[in-house]
Amino acid sequence: MLLTRSSATDRPAPLLSIRGLKTCFPTRAGLVTAVDGVDLDVQPGECLGIVGESGSGKSVTFASVIGLIRPPGRIAEGSIHFDGADLRTLDPGGWRRLRGRDIAMTMQDALTALNPALTVAEQICEVLVAHAQDLPRRNRWRAARARAIEMLRLVGIPAAESRMDDYPHQFSGGMRQRIMIAIALACRPKLLIADEPTTALDVTIQAQVLDLISDLRREFGMSVVLITHDLGVVAEHTDRVAVMYAGQIVETGPTRDLIAHPRHPYTRGLIGLIPRLSDLDAPIKPIEGQVPDLIGLGGTCRFADRCELRLPECRQDIPMRPVGAAHEARCIRAGEDLP
Amino acid sequence: MKPLALLGRTLQLVPVLLGVSVIVFVMMLLTPGDPVEIMLADQQATPQQVETMRHDMGLDRPALERFGVFLGNAATGNFGLSFFHRRPVFDVIAERLPATIELTLAALLLALVIAIPLGVIAAIKKNSLVDRLAAVGSLFGISLPGFWFGIILIILFAVHLKILPVAGRMDFACEVAPVTYLLTIDSLLRGRPDCFTNALSHLVLPALTLALPMAAVLTRVQRTAMIEVLRSDYITFAEAKGLSRRRILWRHALKNALVPTVTVAAIETGSLLGGNMVVETVFGWPGLGRLVVESIFVRNYPLVQAAVLFYAVTYVLLNFVADILYTVLNPRVKL
Numbered sequence: 064m065l066l067t068r069s070s071a072t073d074r075p076a077p078l079l080s081i082r083g084l085k086t087c088f089p090t091r092a093g094l095v096t097a098v099d100g101v102d103l104d105v106q107p108g109e110c111l112g113i114v115g116e117s118g119s120g121k122s123v124t125f126a127s128v129i130g131l132i133r134p135p136g137r138i139a140e141g142s143i144h145f146d147g148a149d150l151r152t153l154d155p156g157g158w159r160r161l162r163g164r165d166i167a168m169t170m171q172d173a174l175t176a177l178n179p180a181l182t183v184a185e186q187i188c189e190v191l192v193a194h195a196q197d198l199p200r201r202n203r204w205r206a207a208r209a210r211a212i213e214m215l216r217l218v219g220i221p222a223a224e225s226r227m228d229d230y231p232h233q234f235s236g237g238m239r240q241r242i243m244i245a246i247a248l249a250c251r252p253k254l255l256i257a258d259e260p261t262t263a264l265d266v267t268i269q270a271q272v273l274d275l276i277s278d279l280r281r282e283f284g285m286s287v288v289l290i291t292h293d294l295g296v297v298a299e300h301t302d303r304v305a306v307m308y309a310g311q312i313v314e315t316g317p318t319r320d321l322i323a324h325p326r327h328p329y330t331r332g333l334i335g336l337i338p339r340l341s342d343l344d345a346p347i348k349p350i351e352g353q354v355p356d357l358i359g360l361g362g363t364c365r366f367a368d369r370c371e372l373r374l375p376e377c378r379q380d381i382p383m384r385p386v387g388a389a390h391e392a393r394c395i396r397a398g399e400d401l402p
Numbered sequence: 403m404k405p406l407a408l409l410g411r412t413l414q415l416v417p418v419l420l421g422v423s424v425i426v427f428v429m430m431l432l433t434p435g436d437p438v439e440i441m442l443a444d445q446q447a448t449p450q451q452v453e454t455m456r457h458d459m460g461l462d463r464p465a466l467e468r469f470g471v472f473l474g475n476a477a478t479g480n481f482g483l484s485f486f487h488r489r490p491v492f493d494v495i496a497e498r499l500p501a502t503i504e505l506t507l508a509a510l511l512l513a514l515v516i517a518i519p520l521g522v523i524a525a526i527k528k529n530s531l532v533d534r535l536a537a538v539g540s541l542f543g544i545s546l547p548g549f550w551f552g553i554i555l556i557i558l559f560a561v562h563l564k565i566l567p568v569a570g571r572m573d574f575a576c577e578v579a580p581v582t583y584l585l586t587i588d589s590l591l592r593g594r595p596d597c598f599t600n601a602l603s604h605l606v607l608p609a610l611t612l613a614l615p616m617a618a619v620l621t622r623v624q625r626t627a628m629i630e631v632l633r634s635d636y637i638t639f640a641e642a643k644g645l646s647r648r649r650i651l652w653r654h655a656l657k658n659a660l661v662p663t664v665t666v667a668a669i670e671t672g673s674l675l676g677g678n679m680v681v682e683t684v685f686g687w688p689g690l691g692r693l694v695v696e697s698i699f700v701r702n703y704p705l706v707q708a709a710v711l712f713y714a715v716t717y718v719l720l721n722f723v724a725d726i727l728y729t730v731l732n733p734r735v736k737l
Contacts, residue, residue, distance in 0.1 A: 129642055155647075163644030170642075175635035179734055180657040190643045230733040246643065 076147075077104035078254060078286050079128065084141035086120075086127045093358040097123040099310040101141070102383075105254065110280060110287040112301035112318065114294055114333065118354055120310040121290050125256045129166055130158045146253060164194040167247035171259040173239035177231035177246075184227040187211040187246045194250045211249065218245040218275060237268035244275065251283050258290045273300050294333055298322050303389075306330050309355055309365040312383070316390030326392035328370045364394070372396055411722050415715065422714040423476070423707070427469050430703050437461070437485050437701035459485060472707065481708035486700055491708045495690060500583035501571055502682070502689035506674050507584075508605050509612035514667065516617040521624025521663070522656065528629060536621055543618025552611040552684040559607060569686030572601045608685040612678070616670045623666045627659040634658075661731050668724030672717040 086098040098120040105111050113121045127138050128145070130153065143150040146165065153161065162168075170176040178186060191198065191207035198206045208227075215223035218241040231239055240260065247255060257276060261269035277300055280287050289301055297304050298318060305315040306329065314327040325331045332350040352369035364370070367377040376395055383391040386398060438456050447455075456462050460471070475482060481491040524533040560568040567573075571585060576597040578588045586605060589597035631637065632655055640654045678691035686692075690709060697705040729735050 131638060131641055159644045159646065161644065162642055168639070168642040170635055170639055172635065176639040178636040178640065178654050178658070180732055181654070189645060189649065193643070193645055193649075232734045243639075 075107065078107045078146060079103070079105040079288075080142075080144045081124070081128065082142045084124065084127060084143065085139045086123050086132060086136065087139045088136040090358075095357045096139075096360065097136075097310055097357060098127065099360070101307075101310075101312055103305060103312065103315075105286050105288060107253075107286055108280075108284055109303060110277070110289060110301045112297035112304040113288060113290045113307060114292065114297055114304060115307035116292055116354065118309075118357070119307040121307045122258055124307070125168070125258065125288060125290060129162060129168055129256060131168075160194075163190050163247075163252070164250045165252055166254045166256065167250070167252040168256040168258065169240075169243050169247045169260055172263040173243040174231065174236070174263070176243055177239060179231060182228050182230055183215075183234070183242055184208060184211060186231075187214065187227070187242070187249055190246055190249045211245075214245045214249050215242070217279070218242070218248075220245070236264055237271065240264060240268070240272050241275065244272070244279070248279060248283065248285075252285060254286045254288070255280070256288045256290070259292070260289070261291070261293070261296060269296075276300070294322070294337055306333070309360065310357055311365060311393065313366065313394070314390075314392040315383075316387065320387060320390050324387070324390075326386045326390070326397040327366075327394045328372050328396075329366050330392075366394075415718055418714060418718055419711060420473075422711060423473065424469075426707050426710045427465075427472065430701070430706060431465055433701065435701050437703065440700050441485065472704075476708075476711065481711075482704040484697075484705045485702045486697070486705075491704045494693070494705060495708060495712065498688060498690045498693045501687060502675070502678055502691060504584040504586065505605065505608055505612065505678065505682070505687060505689060506671065508586075508609035509616065509674055510667065510671055512609055512613035513616040513620055513670075514663075516613065517620030517624055518656075518660075518663065520617075521621045522628050522651065522659075524621065524625040525628030525632065525659075526651065533625075536625070540618040540621050543614045546614070548611055548615065549680050549684050551614060552608065552681055555607045555611060556685070566607055567604050569604075571604050571688055572597070576600045608681050608687050611681050611684070612674055616667075616674065619670060620663055620667060624659065624663045627662045628655060631655045631659040657731060661728060664727045664731065665724050668720045668727070672713075672720050675713055675716060 081101055081103040084098055084101040084103075085096060088095045088097055097118075101120070101124050103111075103124070113124070115121045123132070123136075126132055128143055128150065130150065132138060138151065141151075145161070148161075150161075177183070188204055188207040188211050191210055192203050195207065195210070198210075211227065212224050215227060220226060220238060220241060226234075231242070234242065240263075244260075255276070260276065261272055264272060273296060276287060276289075279285075289297065291297060301318050303316065304318050304321050305312045306321075306327065307313065308329050314321065314325065314330045321330065322334065325334055329350070332348075335348050336350075350369055355365055355368065362378070362380060364373070364377040364379075364381045367373045370377070374395070381393050381395055383393050384395075384397060386392050438452055438459065438461065442452060442455065453462070460468060463471075472482070479492070481495075483489065484491045484494050487494050520536050524536040527533055556568055559566040576589070576594070578585070578592045578594055578597050581588050581591050585601040586598055589595070589601055637650060637655060640650045645654070675691070678687075678689060679695050680691075681687065682689045682691040683695055690712075694706060694709045696702075697709070
């Protein structure tokens with residue numbers, strides 16, 4: 064752990080600290096800057112929600128954190144510190160020791176994330192064999208198996224011991240998601256990156272899986288980053304939210320505050336898209352226009368073309384500005400009292 | 403489900419074999435040349451003797467009747483007498499078969515040993531020098547005709563370098579009592595390492611000739627499959643789990659990427675049997691392929707028919723084996 068405390072806010076040192084992160088992918092059409100100057104902190108034990116539509120850079124940000132940007136994509140600028148260590152200086156061996164043990168990740172669709180050709184038992188035991196220091200030297204796999212059964216029970220797989228030798232396709236979608244969570248959490252990581260954990264699931268199962276993640280977060284005292292495009296999910300399960308748009312964070316703040324008083328026009332647009340049971344007849348107002356092309360952006364607010372509130376001054380790089388307690392927005396009109 | 407699937411597969415064989423029998427029979431009918439005349443060519447036989455012989459061999463009866471008799475006998479495992487050898491066709495084939503099986507297995511093994519690592523490495527180092535060399539090598543392997551490549555190997559290793567024998571399966575000095583009838587294996591089982599090296603030295607060149615085009619195809623298949631698999635989510639997830647690169651490649655990726663390779667290998671093994679005819683002739687290998695070629699030259703109808711039927715059965719069985727391997731590699735597939 065870092066022993067320093069950031070003097071400005073006097074909060075404990077963050078578990079994960081991202082500064083000025085810029086991740087690029089060269090394409091035939093030009094250099095795509097998928098993540099452009101992201102600053103983020105994740106505090107120990109907190110659940111941070113990352114909201115944005117596809118292509119907003121939310122998944123790429125955290126693929127950068129866990130070192131899974133595939134070449135020719137690369138991190139061009141910025142720093143990523145985790146638990147006091149500079150992740151940008153890690154060698155492959157360092158990454159291997161970090162991933163799965165200290166930072167774990169779950170993916171959107173467990174059906175494609177679990178290897179179809181290997182049993183569930185093998186896929187969970189191998190993480191333990193790779194990382195768990197306290198397993199005995201001999202019979203590592205057998206010892207891992209006992210721990211894997213425990214983990215599968217914890218995530219609510221019925222008859223875990225007899226079913227763990229089945230293959231992923233023999234489980235239901237919700238069970239597969241639970242298995243993926245069990246694999247990710249097998250070594251009790253300090254940080255879980257849950258990338259769209261509910262998108263591939265039925266609505267009824269979604270709540271169960273999110274509750275499971277919340278319960279395990281409390282039990283293990285870990286931090287969770289919940290990446291989603293669903294503000295409803297964020298509202299219920301996170302402490303803080305960062306809204307991303309076209310590779311940048313446009314608004315961040317405590318969840319309640321941000322949802323009750325959104326300051327960025329894009330966030331307001333997103334919240335306007337949630338249908339309310341109390342007023343089902345109210346028309347849903349879509350955000351007009353499209354996400355801008357991520358090639359050669361700069362010198363303007365990226366949301367300007369779609370924004371109803373835009374002013375001539377919006378054609379410049381807009382910095383984040385404080386709009387409340389720990390609440391910031393990237394909009395020159397964020398401080399105004401708007402309808 | 404399993405025994406039922408097995409039964410279904412076996413029943414599938416019936417129409418295949420029937421169709422193949424008809425085709426072979428008609429083809430032999432249409433081929434010019436008369437076995438009796440070929441057999442009696444240099445012995446000035448009287449027309450009467452020729453007639454008698456033709457009658458003995460049943461060749462004077464109508465084609466349809468001959469076909470019926472053939473089918474009836476074949477159903478009971480009797481393929482008649484080989485015109486030339488004057489022995490049951492079945493025995494003649496059984497005698498030659500082990501040599502062909504040994505050569506085919508050696509070629510298959512060699513092809514897999516070359517193709518799987520090469521395909522995987524080419525996939526990992528996509529567009530690197532290794533990948534490009536593998537691509538050029540594959541192109542050569544596919545394009546070079548087997549008989550030409552075989553002859554080049556003989557000239558190089560047997561004639562010039564004199565380190566490998568020109569032809570045959572084993573020197574006469576080496577004789578081991580048969581167990582499996584595969585000479586390399588039998589030599590080992592009987593504790594005769596000298597005979598093993600002798601058999602192996604005979605086996606290397608023909609096996610390599612057969613293996614090269616197969617390895618060429620399989621390398622491409624393995625590379626494509628591996629590239630595809632390496633892009634999948636479960637590989638990303640395996641990386642996110644902090645597994646070693648070795649485990650990710652050779653356990654997570656390869657087990658999935660072997661599926662197409664196994665399928666193509668099984669089908670290619672079927673064509674190896676065909677390729678055998680050329681290679682066995684070039685290398686004087688005493689196998690089924692050379693026997694069939696010789697039999698076609700002398701219009702030895704019963705033997706050719708039986709051999710082609712055998713090829714058809716093997717082909718279907720190989721596909722069946724591929725399907726079984728499929729279920730082992732990919733648990734989602736059920737027969």
